Amino acid sequence: MQTGGGDLPAREAEESYADYAYRVLCDELIVLDIKPGEPLNDDVISRRLGVGRTPIREAMKRLESDHLVVAYPRRGTFAAGVDITDLAEISEIRQLLEPAASARAARMASPKTRQELKEFAREVDQLLGRQLGQRDLMRLDMRVHRTIYRATGSRHMEDVLIRYDNVATRIWSLVLEKLPPVSEHIAQHIELLDCIADGDADTAAQLTTKHVADFEQLIRSVL
Missing domain, CATH: 1.10.10.10 (Winged helix-like DNA-binding domain superfamily/Winged helix DNA-binding domain)
Structure with missing residues (x-):
């Protein structure tokens, strides 16, 4: 059913x-x-x-x-099943791809997209102030990632990144009830979105690397 x-x-x-x-x-x-x-x-x-x-x-x-x-x-x-042992491999792949996507978005985004990213960063900040539930926070995290992938202007990169983000989010969902509120993890996106909008590719890549590493550490903390 x-x-x-x-x-x-x-x-x-x-x-x-x-x-x-x-x-x-x-x-x-x-x-x-x-x-x-x-x-x-x-x-x-x-x-x-x-x-x-x-x-x-x-x-x-x-x-x-x-x-x-x-x-x-x-x-x-x-x-499809969810294999928690995929976490290390998925994290390694995302450590390579996600910073590259953020840096590319910072370089390639159009003026219109940059303005939308700024506005979205403010929206994320406001939503986090509403004490969202864990699943709503998870969906917000997905929205941010997909917005960044789309800002790369590369359909191929976007498709690959969505696939791996889906796997990571399913692993996240598997342990969601064991996790503390993840609003602080989501809040990292606000500075990242602003950096991409400002065209700061190096800082965007560094923030993304930390975000992916923090995600893996967050999951491992409850395993």
Whole structure:
């Protein structure tokens, strides 16, 4: 069964049904509202999302390419497992890629994007003042990362980084209830967003390196 995480987000005006199904299911898989190993049934998901089976199948193919679901012949499709032992490898890869992405964004972002990053930094600051729950903080962290990836202007870099960030966030979700409030970890993004907006590539890369290292240390502290 797929119960999801409660109220469903609305489909955006220009969003296709397949994109909508992908967005909802991707979020539920990343934050483990759909548990690792849980079967995903097209009919059940179609009724729950109010979307036809063809868009659901399209979304499932994308999720499989993202390694978020696994399809077995004659058995069906299941949420991918989460292996906590992947943490060291994922962290090593992110230590290489994430600082490079932040530095590239600082160099390549358009004036419009730089202004949006400044505004987003202020939004993050305001949201952190609202004492968000752990899952909302986690989703905010994902928003920041995806905003930075998009600011690189490289579709290939963005795709790769999202894939590894998804894995890292699923590991995070696995131990979320054991962690202290992670607002301080999220707050590191405010200075980072400002550095990228200001074009300070070196400082942006340094802050990102520290952020990824702190993430690994945070997870290991509760293992």
